[in-house]
Amino acid sequence: MKTNFINIKSCFANVIRPLGGVQWFVAILIIVSAWVFAPPSVLAKLKEDQIVPEASNARLGGDKQRTRFVVDISSSIGYAVYVLPDPYRVIIDLPEVNFQLPPGQGTSGRGLVTGYRYGLFSPGRSRIVIDTSAPVLIQKSLVIPAKNKKPARLVVDIVKTDKKTFFKNRKSQLQTQSGMAKLARIPIPVPKPRGTIIPGFNKKSDRVSKKRAKKTIIIDPGHGGIDSGAVDPRGVQDKKIVLSVARILKKILMKTGRYHVLMTREDDTFIPLRKRVEFARRNDGDLFISIHADTVNRSYVRGTTLYTLSEKASDAEAAALARKENRSDIIAGVDLGRENDVVTDILIDLVLRETKNHSIFFAQTVVKGLKGVTKINKKPHRFAGFAVLKAPDIPSVLIELGFLSNGQDARLLSSLNWRRKISRSVAKSIDKYFKS
Ligand SMILES: [Zn+2]
Known part of the structure; x- marks a missing residue:
């Protein structure tokens, strides 16, 4: 059933592709604010109606000094990217994305990247975690909109740094686009699977x-x-x-x-x-x-x-x-x-x-x-x-x-x-x- 659901959603994603950047910006803002303020029932309904972008491929380029990570997405989306220590990682937070990358992607690395994972992180929110072999800083991040039948691309460039510089700069490393700054800072919602609230539980x-x-x-x-x-x-x-x-x-x-x-x-x-x-x-x-x-x-x-x-x-x-x-x-x-x-x-x-x-x-x-x-x-x-x-x-x-x-x-x-x-x-x- 879940598979059918995703297929239907990706069909919608195809239909909706011609939307412009401004419309997407507005759409994402609406989704993000609805997600933050809506009660769970509305949230469930919203999730069904929401169009989920699809990630179809990802690749790495560069060397041990500077490495580029690129992911192809059916449409431009907002994101937040930042770094974490212990172990060193780059985190990319996204609205919900339907990951359809070829099997085995992310199991090996290149340059500064040793591998990466992706998937749903919490309801309505997806994440890519990139493991790095050394402390890194984010040099640049951007979304290149879809054009001429080519999918949109999320690009993150990372550069090697030393431990001291990493810890000095890690807090200022957050880079965001399209309202994802808010999303990156709000705490992870406490999961409340349907039907889990016991009435009068507090009494x-x-x-x-x-x-x-x-x-x-x-x-x-x-x-x-x-x-x-x-x-x-x-x-x-x-x-x-x-x-x-x-x-x-x-x-x-x-x-x-x-x-x-x-x-x-x-x-x-x-x-x-x-x-x-x-x-x-x-x-x-x-x-x-x-x-x-x-x-x-x-x-x-x-x-x-x-x-x-x-x-x-x-x-x-x-x-x-x-x-x-x-x-x-x-x-x-x-x-x-x-x-x-x-x-x-x-x-x-x-x-x-x-x-x-x-x-x-x-x-x-x-x-x-x-x-x-x-x-x-x-x-x-x-x-x-x-x-x-x-x-x-x-x-x-x-x-x-x-x-x-x-x-x-x-x-x-x-x-x-x-x-x-x-x-x-x-x-x-x-x-x-x-x-x-
Ligand atoms: Zn286990």
Whole structure:
């Protein structure tokens, strides 16, 4: 259904192409201001009517001193471009763009660029993240309008600099066009997937009575949008598998009538890690389940693994995995320097002991349930410092469904039947957990 939707939109993009630059400017201004001020229902409607420009190709030119990045877009669009440190990156923020670049684009680099990623960053907002091998500054950026059947081009020129100059100039590096200055400065909207607002949620009495009646399960499909997560050699993406499993699990749980089920993302949108935790807390979750799939260098490693939070990792592999998963925000170009709020400041040791014990008990229940249902990892329950498991008051686990780097696991992960099987088993474990 999603594909059809995009096709329809790109048809519109073709029809509308003859529009002039001024009209586009006005259109983008309207979209941006509507997006900032509109209530969610209007926003959803607007999103359906909105014309989404299509990015068809991108290329790199230049050398290790000066590198040019060019992306072809069906029409001129506004943008904001700036730089980030740790690691050094160039971020290009755009209104929503339908990326249709040839497969494999961005996996290799040239000049100062080691590679780039692109995708939806938050509703109505797309992003390109360019990794650089050294600190860089933006020399020039512009949009060349479409002309003579040639698409519009967004051009960004970067030049090599030293660390000192980078940090001195990074704040003044923001370059924008067509009203995107505003867009670049407004905070990332908190994702509110449809139907997630629990009426009267703020009233303590309601919360208590709701708690007695129904438990709230927060399902967190990992990655999304610009962050694909693990990708297997055949191009199967972690973010798609985990969203599919999350949807199946949600359906099964809803059918029981015993649970409120909310998902941190309902579509292919990127959600920062701390926003996932905030979402769970805001919605008064009773249990938080983050779903992932992984790849490792050793292709023989396989099986489902459950992770819970711990300051000290249970083993080197668990530590490495947590490091990898915690990089999600960096991959998506989130400026961690600007993102220090309550949740990120919560230290692992502040996590209530009770929450920790409940998390461990739930993880063990799931592992027990999975025996005989699917292949589980040799060490099926491990501990590490996953950022997404840091809600101090909600028992939280992370399920690594399996390894895309293992042929047998990859086959299971691609099977709808297997996804149903594992979801039914997890749902049973949720029942058991709340019964005891
Ligand atoms: Zn993952």
